[in-house]
Amino acid sequence: MPRLPVTKTPKPYVGGAFIRSESGRTRPLADATGAFFAHVPLCTRKDLRNAVEAAAKAGPGWARRTAYNRGQILYRLGEMLEARRAEFAAALTRFGARRAAALREVDAATDRLVHYAGWADKYEQLLGGVNPVSGPYFNFTVSEPMGVIGVLAPAEPPLLGLLSLVAPVIVSGNTVVVLASEPRPYPAILLGELLATSDLPAGVVNVLTGLRADLVPTFATHAHLRGLSAVADAAERRVLDLGAAESVKRVRYTPDAPLAAWLGGAAQGLEPIRAFVEPKTTWHPIGA
Amino acid sequence: MAPPASSRRPRRPAPELLFGDLWPYDPAPETADPRIRPEYDLFIGGRFVPAADGTRFTSINPATERPLTELARGGPADVDAACRAAAAAFPRWSRLPGAERGKYLFRLARLLQDRAREFAVAETMDNGKPIRETRDFDVPSAAAHFFYHAGWADKLAYLAPGRTVAPLGVVGQVIPWNFPLLMLAWKIAPALAAGNCVVLKPASNTPLTAVKLAELLQEAELPPGVVNIVTGPGATGAHLLAHPLVRKVAFTGSTEVGKVILRSVAGAGKRLTMELGGKAANIVFADAPLDQAVEGIVNGIFFNQGQVCCAGSRLLVQESVAERVVAQLRRRLRVLRVGDPLDKNTDLGAIVSREQRDVIRGYLRAGVAEGAELWQAPFRAPARGFYVPPAVFTGVTQSHRIAREEIFGPVLSVLTFRTVEEAVEKANNTPYGLSAGVWTDKGSLILRLATELRAGVVWANTFNKFDPASPFGGYKESGFGREGGRHGLLDYCAVT
Amino acid sequence: MRASSAPPALRRWFAAVGPVDRVGVEERVAKFTTRSIKKAAKVQGLKLAVSMVDLTTLEGKDTPGKVASLCRKALRPHDDAAVPAAAAVCIYPSLVRAARRALGPRSPVRLASVATAFPSGQTALATRLAEVRRAVADGADEIDMVINRGAFLAGELTRVRDEIAAVVATCGPAALKVILEVGELETYDHIRAASCLALGELRPGDFIKTSTGKTATNATLANTQVMLEAIRDHYLETGVAIGMKPAGGIRTAKQALHFLVAVKETLGDAWLTPARYRFGASALLNDLVRQLEKERTGAYPAPYAFSEAAESY
Incomplete structure (x- = not known):
């Protein structure tokens, strides 16, 4: 008699714990063959609120880590992803990706983590600096994290898209609440499991699953979210912009694009980091 | 023998200084001619043109309540014409070699310096701010902004090494009344250096130096349409920022209006720089150089009559020196x-x-109604004009409205704290995050606070300092984007 | 502010009196220079400044003859009777008798003598005190002493303080001016600390003074401001009003008016009097008189029109 496999209950990763939606709502997720895969939680605005609180709690500690330490933690994440390359690729193929594309996506996601790991102790030397003011003052600008940032991951590619938005935000000391790909949430669930065993402190990355229609309005209006990094359609952008206006929230959109566009070097770099740091300028007299 | 009731010896009154009229200063009016024309038109496509509907509005001198000049009241049709003029000028202007664009800006800086006194007097008459400030700060700083950004025009590639830096197109800019000419320079100079074209709407209270600057644009032979100036009411500004040709919105003003603008451009995909309100904490520790701190407090909240978004309107003073600092502050305000x-x-x-x-x-x-104690410097109000003498509230708590809301006037709220942590908590306990001040002799404490204060500008042992090379802008509801320096310039560029 | 009986260790003393930020104080005083003093205010300010001048000669080549002409100049700076007399003449101790003769016994111009091994102060305390005693005996109304900068910089604040106290006691009825020699103290922190140290030993009617005029840095608006603020703090704390004397480097009427603006806006009206404010100067007096003459006639006079002018070209 064949062994009955143990199925996994997918759980979003919030505040370092695996949660069910407070609403208890789920939706059935089918794999590419149309077979039932699992019930995926439909997170609600209250789950989002809890996730923001977890992220806010983690924020100061994460921001106080040295840049070197944040870089090492991101790199370690890349190491772990590499080690679980087959598992993540399988999670992608199961929901329709071709095997080659799946491997390319996982490899690119690993490389992206490594790319941003390397930025941790460098972006400041490019973004910040000393400003030659006209007077007896020492004046310098440093980049500081904004706080809690909301990330709306694209439907595709579910893993690389999400990590491409998350990594440049957390590398500078922000913490995030991510809404995973709506049609393909499983790689994000798996990522949560990876994060749980990584050195990333609990609450730095919080992953929600659910329906964009349920959650986009709350991402837009939650005042404690200080920025949004999103892939969004025109209607969602309007909702996000309108909501963001109420708390003067920074919003950055990345175009919705197929896997190929996310693979290249143009999809990474300093600009995504710059978008979620606050330049802070300090003046001090030179004297005594 | 004294009756028992007054057995306490009468105390000698505490020594106090006398700031009287033993040696009064005579009136010393600035007499330079501001060269104000009786009427001004809109500046569109390099020419002065009346508003499409022919209407005008009056700008008054707030110190005398008398009319200064009549200005064209630009409306939607004028905004549209101005945006089209800017869009028409954009291809040539943006393709001009950076060095050539820069030379126009250098010219503007020099022309403004040449006519500095005239602009200072005009600004003072239109805005009400003292000639000492327009002469020594507003106008020279405006010229400095043009000069600084002029030098960037041929160096844009260095802004983002390894990437392509390009202008955005037509930029819509709406500026406030507190630093009319300086805010114009903050907006126009980086926009032009990056190769953008501009439609600017000055505040309806203070449009004079903007239209006077249009004369300088002609003197500088700036190509028509590169800068267009549309005077008019707030609604005209709203039309401008929402105009479909405008690819970038730059606004300085209140958080309230900023939110209205953000809503109005929602979903339009415009680039945004918002420089909004503030409620800055100015934190004085017991070990601070107290006389300089008092000077910084005064400069922080009474500069420009307190009508400054980054004004140090909340004084947080360590309890052990609070009494002394407040007493010293009052003495300073008497003079x-x-x-x-x-x-x-x-x-x-x-x-x-x-x-x-x-x-x-x-x-x-x-x-007063909420129970804080108000002290105002002695003051003889002129017969006409809108004046408020310096005001200091003591006994203020975090929940008082005067400690939470931006007043935009010469009103200081004094709160106290005991520990560093408490100071940081109180300072950050606000939706705003534009600026903050720290006064202490301890270097490591300055660096700690410079890290923990959630504000875009931290002045340590100084306050209200500005420079074209120094990025300025806020956290949280004080806005986003920066103005000044490399950071400010990047906000006028597309980096790909 | 007076130190406890324990020796005021330098560190502790600095903590007690508080620091001064250089850039801040220099920005503050720059604002004094933008005050526009015109017409009647100018005339009043110039006359006030004349009445505050300690007309000074402190040179090796000074003689009774030179001092006598200086005294006449101080008594009558200009032919115009509306111009007041100077506050004092300030000379070396060996010339006090000659000056007393020139001024007369009850002169409106006071007679000040430097003493205490001016300008360095580098002799035994007994010698310095003897010099003070002799100058007072010879007829000096005021003594300008120097503090022991070496002891101050070595952290021996008790010694500095006790020496000042000894001079105060030796002065008797003569007013004392304590010269800090700001150029040698170098920092504003030191200037404030030394000011506060001296103020604690002084009597109403005494002064603190910036400098000897014999070093590169003399009175500036900024170092004078630091001292004015120390005087203010001392007055508010103790009720004892001490005077201020900037000396050296103030050569023009315009400068003097800026210094007076600083007094008006820092200490107030009660210090706008020669009893509490002096200028240690020589060339200044003639420039003040010259500007007064310009205000009176509307024409710019030549420098040689004024007696004792150094410029004869």
Whole structure:
């Protein structure tokens, strides 16, 4: 008699714990063959609120880590992803990706983590600096994290898209609440499991699953979210912009694009980091 | 023998200084001719043109309440014409070699320096701020901004090494009334250096130096349409920023209006720089150089009659020195001279408008009603004009309206703290995050606070300092984007 | 502010009196220079400044003859009777008798003598005190002493303080001016600390003074401001009003008016009197008189029109 496999209950990763939606709502997720895969939680605005609180709690500690330490933690994440390359690729193929594309996506996601790991102790030397003011003052600008940032991951590619938005935000000391790909949430669930065993402190990355229609309005209006990094359609952008206006929230959109566009070097770099740091300028007299 | 009731010896009154009229300063009015024309038109496509509907509005001198000049009241049709003119000018202007664009900006800086005194007087008459400030700060700083950004025009590639830097197109800019010419320079100079074309709407209270600057644009032979200036009411600004040709919105003003603008451009995909309100904490530790701290407090909240978004309107002073600092502050305020803005010895001039004066008075009443103790410097109000003498509230708590809301006037709220942590908590306990001040002799404490204060500008042992090379802008609801320096310039560029 | 009986260790003393930020104080005083003093205010300020001048000669080549002409100049700076007399003449101790003769016994111009091994102060305390005693005996109304900068910089604050106290006691009825020699103290922190140290030993009617005029840095608006603020703090704390004397480097009427603006806006009206404020100067007096003459006639006079002018070209 064949062994009955143990199925996994997918759980979003919030505040370092695996949660069910407070609403208890789920939706059935089918794999590419149309077979039932699992019930995926439909997170609600209250789950989002809890996730923001977890992220806010983690924020100061994460921001106080040295840049070197944040870089090492991101790199370690890349190491772990590499080690679980087959598992993540399988999670992608199961929901329709071709095997080659799946491997390319996982490899690119690993490389992206490594790319941003390397930025941790460098972006400041490019973004910040000393400003030659006209007077007896020492004046310098440093980049500081904004706080809690909301990330709306694209439907595709579910893993690389999400990590491409998350990594440049957390590398500078922000913490995030991510809404995973709506049609393909499983790689994000798996990522949560990876994060749980990584050195990333609990609450730095919080992953929600659910329906964009349920959650986009709350991402837009939650005042404690200080920025949004999103892939969004025109209607969602309007909702996000309108909501963001109420708390003067920074919003950055990345175009919705197929896997190929996310693979290249143009999809990474300093600009995504710059978008979620606050330049802070300090003046001090030179004297005594 | 004294009756038992008064057995306590009468105390000698505490020694106090006397700031009287033993040696009064005579009036010292600035007499340079501001060269104000009786009427000004809109500046569109390099020419002065009347508003499409032919209407005008009056700008008054808030120090005298007398009319200064009549200006064209631009409306939607004029905004449209201006945006089209800017869009038409954009291809040539943006393709001009950077060095050539830069030379126009250098010219503007020089032309403004040549006519500095005239602009200073005009600004003082239009805004009410003292001539000492327009002469020594507003106008020279405006010229410095043009000069600084001029030099960037041929160096844009260095802004983002390894990437392509390009201008955005037509930029819509709406500026406030508190630093009319300086805010214009903050907006126009980086926009042009990056190769953008501009439509700018000055504040309806203070449009004069903007239209005077249009004369300089002609003198500089700036290509027509590169900068267009549309005067008019707030609604005209809203039309401008929402105009489909405008690819970038740059706004400085209140958080309230900023939110309205953000809503109006929602989903339009415009680039945004918002420089909004503030409620800055100015934190004085017991070990601070106290006389310089008092000077910084004064400069922080009474500069420009307190009509400054980054004003240090919340004084947080360590309990052990609070009494001494407040006493010293009051002494200092006794010698601040409030009055005729054109008098070279005036420290505080007129409030920009009757409405703003009334708003400030409303807050004074609110502070008293909520139980804070109000002290105002002795002051003889001129017969006409909108004046508010320096006001200091003590006994203020975090929940008082005067400690939470931006007043935009010469009103200081004094709160106390005991520990560093408490100071940081109180300072950050606000939706705003534009600026903050720290006063202490301890270097490591300065660096700690410079890290923990959630504000875009931290002045340590100084306050209200500005420079074209120094990025300025806020956290949280004080806005986003920066103005000044490399950071400010990048906000006018597309980096791909 | 007076130190406890324990020796005021330098560190502790600095903590007690508080620091001064250089850039801040220099920005503050720059504002004094933008005050516009015109017409009647100018005339009043110039006359006030004349009445505050300690007309000074402190040179090796000074003689009774030179001092006598200086005294006449101080008594009558200009032919115009509306111009007041100077506050004092300030000379070396060996010339006090000659000056007393020139001024007469009850002169409106006071007679000040430097003493205490001016300008360095580098002799035994007994010698310095003897010099003070002799100058007072010879007829000096005021003594300008120097503090022991070496002891101050070595952290021996008790010694500095006790020496000042000894001079105060030796002065008797003569007013004392304590010269800090700001150029040698170098920092504003030191200037404030030394000011506060001296103020604690002084009597109403005494002064603190910036400098000897014999070093590169003399009175500036900024170092004078630091001292004015120390005087203010001392007055507010103790009720004892001490005077201020900037000396050296103030050569023009315009400068003097800026210094007076600083007094008006820092200490107030009660210090706008020669009893509490002096200028240690020589060339200044003639420039003040010259500007007064310009205000009176509307024409710019030549420098040689004034007696004792150094410029004869």
